[in-house]
Amino acid sequence: MIVALAGGVGGGRMAAGLAAVLPPRELTVVVNTGDDFEHMGFTICPDLDSVMYAVAGVNNPQTGWGRAGETWAFMDEIKRCGGEGWFNLGDRDLAVHVLRREALRRGATLSEVTRDLCTRFGIEHAIVPMSDMPVRTRVKTKSQEHSFQDYFVRLRCKPHTTGFRFAGARAARVPLMLQRSMESTQVEAVVFCPSNPFVSISPILAVPAIRAWLKQRKFPVTAVSPIVGGAAVKGPAAKMMRELGLQPSTLALVRHYGDAVDRWVIDRQDARQAAAIERLGKRVLVTDTLMTNRRKSAALARCVINFALKK
Amino acid sequence: MIVALAGGVGGGRMAAGLAAVLPPRELTVVVNTGDDFEHMGFTICPDLDSVMYAVAGVNNPQTGWGRAGETWAFMDEIKRCGGEGWFNLGDRDLAVHVLRREALRRGATLSEVTRDLCTRFGIEHAIVPMSDMPVRTRVKTKSQEHSFQDYFVRLRCKPHTTGFRFAGARAARVPLMLQRSMESTQVEAVVFCPSNPFVSISPILAVPAIRAWLKQRKFPVTAVSPIVGGAAVKGPAAKMMRELGLQPSTLALVRHYGDAVDRWVIDRQDARQAAAIERLGKRVLVTDTLMTNRRKSAALARCVINFALKK
Numbered sequence: 001m002i003v004a005l006a007g008g009v010g011g012g013r014m015a016a017g018l019a020a021v022l023p024p025r026e027l028t029v030v031v032n033t034g035d036d037f038e039h040m041g042f043t044i045c046p047d048l049d050s051v052m053y054a055v056a057g058v059n060n061p062q063t064g065w066g067r068a069g070e071t072w073a074f075m076d077e078i079k080r081c082g083g084e085g086w087f088n089l090g091d092r093d094l095a096v097h098v099l100r101r102e103a104l105r106r107g108a109t110l111s112e113v114t115r116d117l118c119t120r121f122g123i124e125h126a127i128v129p130m131s132d133m134p135v136r137t138r139v140k141t142k143s144q145e146h147s148f149q150d151y152f153v154r155l156r157c158k159p160h161t162t163g164f165r166f167a168g169a170r171a172a173r174v175p176l177m178l179q180r181s182m183e184s185t186q187v188e189a190v191v192f193c194p195s196n197p198f199v200s201i202s203p204i205l206a207v208p209a210i211r212a213w214l215k216q217r218k219f220p221v222t223a224v225s226p227i228v229g230g231a232a233v234k235g236p237a238a239k240m241m242r243e244l245g246l247q248p249s250t251l252a253l254v255r256h257y258g259d260a261v262d263r264w265v266i267d268r269q270d271a272r273q274a275a276a277i278e279r280l281g282k283r284v285l286v287t288d289t290l291m292t293n294r295r296k297s298a299a300l301a302r303c304v305i306n307f308a309l310k311k
Numbered sequence: 312m313i314v315a316l317a318g319g320v321g322g323g324r325m326a327a328g329l330a331a332v333l334p335p336r337e338l339t340v341v342v343n344t345g346d347d348f349e350h351m352g353f354t355i356c357p358d359l360d361s362v363m364y365a366v367a368g369v370n371n372p373q374t375g376w377g378r379a380g381e382t383w384a385f386m387d388e389i390k391r392c393g394g395e396g397w398f399n400l401g402d403r404d405l406a407v408h409v410l411r412r413e414a415l416r417r418g419a420t421l422s423e424v425t426r427d428l429c430t431r432f433g434i435e436h437a438i439v440p441m442s443d444m445p446v447r448t449r450v451k452t453k454s455q456e457h458s459f460q461d462y463f464v465r466l467r468c469k470p471h472t473t474g475f476r477f478a479g480a481r482a483a484r485v486p487l488m489l490q491r492s493m494e495s496t497q498v499e500a501v502v503f504c505p506s507n508p509f510v511s512i513s514p515i516l517a518v519p520a521i522r523a524w525l526k527q528r529k530f531p532v533t534a535v536s537p538i539v540g541g542a543a544v545k546g547p548a549a550k551m552m553r554e555l556g557l558q559p560s561t562l563a564l565v566r567h568y569g570d571a572v573d574r575w576v577i578d579r580q581d582a583r584q585a586a587a588i589e590r591l592g593k594r595v596l597v598t599d600t601l602m603t604n605r606r607k608s609a610a611l612a613r614c615v616i617n618f619a620l621k622k
Contacts, residue, residue: 041352041413073382073402074409081431083410091384091402098385099394102352120392 001025001186002305006193007032007200008047009064009234010226012054013291014193015127017301019055020294024124028181029055030210032195033110033129034137034166034203037149039087040078042097043104044149047200048114048129049096056121057294064234067092086154111175126181130204131172137199138165148199157236161243164198169206182213189308190214192223192261194289196237197253198244205260214260222263222308224289224300225250229269233290251276265289265304283307312336312497313616317504318343318511319358320375320545321537323365324602325504326438328612330366331605335435339492340366341521343506344421344440345448345477345514348460350398351389353408354415355460358511359425359440360407367432368605375545378403397465422486437492441515442483448510449476459510468547472554475509480517493524500619501525503534503572505600507548508564509555516571525571533574533619535600535611536561540580544601562587576600576615594618 002022006015006029015029032047046065053059053067060066070090079085089097096117103113109132118127139151140163151159174182181187192201205211214221227250232238238248246252250266251273263283266273267290274284285307291297313333317326317340326340343358357376364370364378371377381401390396400408407428414424420443429438450462451474462470485493492498503512516522525532538561543549549559557563561577562584575593577584578600585595596618602608 040409041416071382071384071402074385074405077403077406078409081406081410081428083406083431091382091405092388094385094402094405095388095392095394098351098389099392105352117392 001028001181001184002189002191002308003028003030003181003187004191004193005030005032005195005201005204006047006051007195008035008050010194010196010224010291011047011200012050012059012064013297014191014224014301014304015051016054016057016294017291017297017299018191018305019123019125020298021301021305022125024126028126028128028178030128030130030178030204032200032203033131034135034199035148035152036134036136037147039149040084040089042089042101043110044087044097045100045110045114045129048110048127049093051127052096052114052118052121052123055123055125055127056118058121061293066090087149109175111177115177126177128175128178128181130174130178130207130210132175133168133172135166135168135172135203135207137203138167139199140165152199152236157239161198161240163244164202166203166206169203170208172207174207174209179209182209187219189219189305190217190221191304191308192221194224194226194233196226196232196235196240197256198237198240220262220308221260222265222304223253223257223261224265224304225253225267225270227253227270228267228289249273254280254282263307265300265307283310312339312492312495313500313502313619314339314341314492314498315502315504316341316343316506316512316515317358317362318506319346319361321505321507321535321602322358322511323361323370323375324608325502325535325612325615326362327365327368327605328602328608328610329502329616330434330436331609332612332616333436335437339437339439339489341439341441341489341515343511343514344442345446345510346459346463347445347447348458350460351395351400353400353412354421355398355408356411356421356425356440359421359438360404362438363407363425363429363432363434366429366434366436366438369432372604377401398460420486422488426488437488439486439489439492441485441489441518441521443486444479444483446477446479446483446514446518448514449478450510451476463547468550472509472551474555475513477514477517480514481519483518485518485520490520493520498530500530500616501528501532502615502619503532503568505535505537505544507537507543507546507551508567509548509551531573531619532571533576533615534564534568534572535576535615536564536578536581538564538581539578539600560584565591565593574618576611576618594621
């Protein structure tokens with residue numbers, strides 16, 4: 001079994017590839033919930049939904065979030081009514097939010113709700129939130145601290161980041177479903193999807209049981225670099241690296257993760273860094289990592305699986 | 312000041328006409344909330360919304376409920392996901408439901424929420440729920456009792472009605488805004504809009520303070536008959552009359568209301584009943600009561616106002 005840690009866009013693309021290649025019982029996707037927030041009475045789970053939509057094949061490949069063929073009558077109306085227009089909720093996307101709210105209200109856990117939603121979308125693979133308890137990513141700047149969505153959506157990542165905090169992480173327990181996967185001796189590899197290291201993977205690693213489990217691992221951890229040619233494929237990862245005093249490169253990311261990652265999948269554009277990464281004691285696979293369509297996601301997933309499982 | 316009691320379709324059309332003719336301070340529309348129910352975590356207020364949409368001019372004139380130019384992506388998705396598809400919530404309509412839920416959750420009363428929503432729709436006239444406390448219309452049949460929406464939407468009014476019950480009415484108090492209108496000496500007339508007598512007007516009259524206020528009135532009550540040519544203009548009023556052993560005619564309705572109504576506005580198609588209604592001690596105005604567009608609503612409103620205020 002492979003356990004993949006995933007954020008939003010890159011996580012969704014990688015998860016879709018892995019799900020296309022692996023049978024359901026051989027994959028568990030653990031998804032970041034640090035971006036989750038309450039908005040207009042809904043629990044918004046951006047990464048869970050991105051991964052779910054991508055695996056179901058109903059995602060919008062252009063934006064990297066939301067549904068394909070989405071319409072915006074609800075948002076138009078909310079804006080016309082003077083409601084909060086800064087966070088976009090598509091008409092189709094709303095169905096998931098209404099169903100999730102109803103289920104949570106009835107006492108279901110986030111992991112139970114997610115499994116139910118996945119079933120409704122015909123997904124058999126396990127997509128599991130990193131915790132059923134709220135963990136909230138806080139983005140620090142010199143003068144203040146922002147909630148993640150405030151930083152990410154409203155301020156469009158403009159503030160200069162000085163660090164991150166994952167409020168609630170210390171007390172967060174993993175969902176029972178994930179606990180079972182973690183206790184299973186079947187886990188042969190963990191894969192970090194090409195997701196933002198600071199606000200997608202870090203929050204997952206901040207959950208104590210996940211961190212402890214990875215620390216005493218008997219399987220290799222393989223990361224697919226989200227940095228290609230000195231830039232993030234999508235999102236603010238490179239900008240964050242610069243602000244935190246890191247070179248926006250795969251090599252700097254390898255140093256950043258240190259012992260947490262054993263094997264690296266890097267893009268052909270960064271092939272010249274392979275030797276330096278190997279000198280840090282890591283195995284390296286150089287390949288085409290850009291998942292511009294579902295076929296490429298599956299192709300990369302095949303490479304990653306082979307590499308991650310190699311003795 | 313005129314106080315109008317209103318249900319959904321006919322109530323909305325009449326209210327729109329009255330609002331087109333009267334300045335804001337001279338009209339209060341009291342709306343039935345007996346149809347209200349909780350659905351997918353939303354408080355659905357069919358009559359309040361029908362009246363609000365009609366007065367704002369954003370209603371769907373074909374259906375009599377919901378918004379003009381509505382789209383259904385949310386519902387399509389809910390149905391595809393195996394969610395509850397029996398009650399239609401349009402994409403635009405959802406905006407009102409989300410805003411209402413948010414405001415209620417923050418502790419606002421239904422009348423406060425309604426006023427806020429009306430403001431967002433540019434409505435200056437007072438549209439007030441009959442109570443901020445839940446009153447729920449129950450439809451009795453020989454064998455059981457249905458919730459109103461179960462009877463009305465899911466069962467399409469098919470069960471044979473034996474009577475109605477307005478659960479919660481006895482304890483229901485009127486909203487402060489309505490209390491003030493009722494205590495004002497400015498009220499010159501009350502108008503029953505051409506709404507269903509059993510499930511639109513009756514629930515309003517079942518609120519003790521409203522019934523008591525009307526009983527000791529010093530102003531006339533004028534009703535616009537919802538029955539035209541032996542049939543209801545819209546909805547199950549005629550069917551209900553038959554099932555309750557009444558002839559579906561304006562005359563039977565006049566007898567049904569008895570002393571509660573002083574003056575009747577009836578359609579030209581029922582002109583032959585005018586003499587009989589007058590013999591029951593009522594004043595009668597015969598006119599064209601079919602409000603097939605906003606112009607006709609305003610024209611009827613002008614006639615009704617003149618007739619209702621006549622010394």
